[in-house]
Amino acid sequence: MAENRSARVRRGRPRQAEVARLAGVSQTTVSVVLGGNKQGIVLHPDTTARVLEAARELGYVPDPAARRLAAARNNLLGVFSFTATFPTAVEHSYYPFLVGVEQEAAARGYDLVLFTGSSAGAQSGTSGALERVRLADGCLFLGRHIPAGELRRLVEHGYPAVHIGRRDELDGLAWVGADYVEATAEVVRQLAKLGHRRVMLVREDDDAPASTDRERGFREALATAGLAGADPVVRAAHPAAEITPAWLRDRYAEGVTAFVAEETDTGAAWRALLAAVEGAGLDAPSDVSLALLGSPPADLAGRPQPTGFDIPRAELGAAAVRALTGLLTTGEAESPLVACAFRPGSTAGPAPVH
């Protein structure tokens, strides 16, 4: 009778009020029951059961916005990347991180909201785009270049945020990152153990923390191994043009027997090294040893595995989620560094006897 303008016909999701009607109780009771009755209100077991049943029957799911507004939490974690999360060029994709994020979030009972701010943020560039993340209880950020101003606002207002990748310059912003210093040092140690006395690092001309850390680990390990000498680091803004066969032959003649390249989006430094070695008529690993501080670009998958290390992207994503949920619950996050795994590969071998 009252049934004809009933809830089933109504377009849109069911509300607590509908559940309440069906169960014959008040909206308050529904909220209490579905909220797990944390306030310890005395409820008859039958009532609880009826509410639960009604909720199931209607397929009730709480509205995240309302929940958030009522000063509770959503169980939503945001992911915001400063470039498209799913770019057309798979090499720049954040997908591997997302896999870890996804799993860890699921395990902890959170759903993920992918904020699509930057990708086709046609209009944006205007401020305010970042504010949307407040819909979620907390948010993960990733990308090379961050809009520091906006992010700072969020953080200063106490919004729980975790950046994937080291980010010290923004005070108070939590982050998780790969331990490039240690991973790079390990690569150098391996090369030293193979008898190499002179090792060079080829890096791109960029001051991202990821690059700086590698250089630091590189220099520290050299020093520790007593291999300090002429400046062992080359910055190449355009690796393809600067790391030529001629250049490589010169270094080789000077006694450099191992070359280490930084990994970047494009893999330019590594490509240049490979080309230069080939162009110089040398062979790796018999003549010179090569190592890559990261994973090879996807299109080089067929080539022999480079000696170096793998960035545990999925693990980083998971660690980020742990840090974020830590912020949400206890207020503090755990240790931010994740170790990289050494990858033996086959581009490095014993130093040749000159």
Added chain:
Amino acid sequence: MAENRSARVRRGRPRQAEVARLAGVSQTTVSVVLGGNKQGIVLHPDTTARVLEAARELGYVPDPAARRLAAARNNLLGVFSFTATFPTAVEHSYYPFLVGVEQEAAARGYDLVLFTGSSAGAQSGTSGALERVRLADGCLFLGRHIPAGELRRLVEHGYPAVHIGRRDELDGLAWVGADYVEATAEVVRQLAKLGHRRVMLVREDDDAPASTDRERGFREALATAGLAGADPVVRAAHPAAEITPAWLRDRYAEGVTAFVAEETDTGAAWRALLAAVEGAGLDAPSDVSLALLGSPPADLAGRPQPTGFDIPRAELGAAAVRALTGLLTTGEAESPLVACAFRPGSTAGPAPVH
């Protein structure tokens, strides 16, 4: 005096009410001004200016939760994949869809909620797992095998859902799909034009709509070209075992000069064909022509491009988003078929003169 528990001290961000106080107007006016006054209320320019100034001074930013609550609209689209978790491999076939989904969603001002089999079902076992998607205003579904029962419930309740890939069996479920019938027909027409009189289709033993459609397009095009004859379709449950060099040589001897393989996750049919041709000592395209009804598996990227067609995955994802937003706004979705692009490739050539 009332000032000492003032807004500046208050932790958190300014509300419209604070802006209103500073500008000496009502909260309503603030909302109207900052909302761009879409309702065309007459406001004195000075008032508008004062409000804007006050908002700037306080650094006002609207609360997305409140905004969405008031608008009764979350601007959230769900993405649900039926695999246990988001597939780890970037080269997995879902990735390209996501590219289009993200772009189109961003362009339309929607954010994405990512659901996976695991996240949705976490504790509750399987039943009710899908209900979680109600959190979003509408949801995209993708995957080969769908839990029909649960999805039906959602659709019957009027929940806006769009499946990526044809899905007729579930009445009322909207979908977008690639036009395999036409794309396959085009491939056959091209082969016919090259002089092939006998063409065979190798497909896996699966009745997914994607397979059925290709077979239909294949048979129709053959008929139209007047090439009907002995049964031109082989179903292979284990292509590697059934499509052998011997089998291929037999067909070749019978006058079959072109082979067409269906594309699937594994690419098994195509791999088997390639191997069989090679094993039989034949060459494509000089002896036999080969075509692939889809894109080659990633690990065959180095091989010559197969003749065939490309599934416009990103475009499909975008079309799905358009369909879903169509459902949300106007209540009806647009045309569900997306055309595939013919790919000339280099595995098909003129029929040999027998």
Added chain:
DNA sequence: CTCCTTGACTAATACGCATTAGTCCGCGTT
């Protein structure tokens, strides 16, 4: 000198949920 307009705003309310402060009833106490 009333009776509309128009301009310029504002009061009230809805959105869906969580929470705080009750209400109501039946049973035992002094």
Added chain:
DNA sequence: AACGCGGACTAATGCGTATTAGTCAAGGAG
């Protein structure tokens, strides 16, 4: 007989914004 008390709920309110109905002067029409 008035009183208290625990059990079992519910009414009322707040969160921050967007909207829908007003309100209230100051002019102009009649």
